[in-house]
Amino acid sequence: MHRLRVVPARRHGRERLYVCLPDGANVAWYDREAARVNLLRDDREDEVLEALAPFLTGPVAVGPPPVPTPAELARLTLHPDDDLAPNRPGEALLVAVERAPGPAHRLRPDPRRRALAAEQATGEALDRLDGAGWRTLHSVPLPGGDRVHHLLIGPGGLFALHVLPARRQRVRVADPLVAVGRRAPHPLLHRVRAAADRASHALTAEVRPVLVLVGPAHLSVAAAPRALRVLTDRELPGLAGPGGVLKPADVEALHAVARDRATWKRV
Template sequence: MASRGLKVLPSGRAGRGRLYVNLPDGRAVAWYDRRANRISVLADERREEILTALRPYLTGTVAIGPPPVPTPAELLRLSLPPDEDLAPNRPGEALIGALTHGAAGARARHRLRQELTARQRMGEVLDALAESEDWRVLHSVGGIADHLLIGPPGVFCIRTVQGRRQRTSVGDLLLTVGRTDPTPDPRTARRAAAYATYALSAPVTPVLAVVDATRLEVTPTLRDVRVLTPPTAARFLQDTPTTLKPPEMETLYATARDRRTWLVAR
């Protein structure tokens, strides 16, 4: 929504997080924190314009004033152009585009739809975690991760696998679904986590998320790559020991959501 040149943009998927009021060049002049029900104004001379732009989103009694002293993560967010922000990405963003613009052949489209379903199902689980202030999630990250999750236990680079309602086995190097040829998903997950570790300058755990397998077998020697399913993911992540403090999480999230972070890494 726009009001006299101001644009209101969410800091993530619609309905979550903050709403930022930006100038046409992408610079923020205010934000509305829905959890705190507070508007932080950066350009007081535009206060009335800002209130007009935000009015459709406001509920109850809203506090208005200058922002608190910004954290380093907030400074990164304020300097991030909207076109470079990965936070609004949906699960399977690239697959949605491929299906929308057409893929060659019915078989290819069916495979894309299966993969999209897997990413969306895992995305729902991760988004539910992100409803809490303790977790941050990004989807479709720079061609590197299907999902990137940042929380108290650390950073997790997640690759989804469609089990296609068949027996799925995961080894140290290969993954097999039913009777299809093995694929190098464990190695791909490791490489993706290595990219993320370099880009973020922080340890990143590789994760394979297997969706819709009738039976999942994981070799006991596979210890560096976590293998999860949508029903087990939340409990595992919440039970993992804490390694990050909230300011560290926010700084990592601010860095990870910048598309340019991943271009430099590659």
């Protein structure tokens, strides 16, 4: 009798314990959140339960894996080149900097790198919401060269986040104008709302616009912007607070549609 190994892993934000043969082939996995042991080999049930015994925290269901949902089937059939889920935070900026890094010595820092650092910090904060039932897509391309910096989908709805680096600078917001430091104000909120509107059209669901300011020394907002939230990077976890808008199945279905590059070609 071959001794089975238990290997921990995380998949789509859920902790799983895979039960493997010595050659690495999976025979089962234990989903802690669902309290279920999914068997791929019925003839190994006793061995699987014996291997998992130290990890089981209560009664569990045992049986074959559940039938894939439509969202899971759509993900499995999606061509890797069309899957946006692997995009890293700031993917478009990363590619641009790698292709044209610029001179080794500059009088002023490359603004692309400041923007990239801001998007990476925001993306890391959003990815930490995955365990609470939220899904994030980074650097979602839109026709015409624009993009949604981060698309957040979860129990509280859908949000299109635009990230603005503002490290140690004063930021003034007077809808639709945004001024950072001593720079002249510009109507950035028009762009933030337009990207959210295009995302709403692509997904046939309400997508709310959010402006995220990373590292500001001070933020002043003249009046609450119309149908738009202005947050600092420290306030990002608050987006995950409200719920009751989308069920888990709706979150997964919308995520499956949003990760398909073809979805965004019609906006």
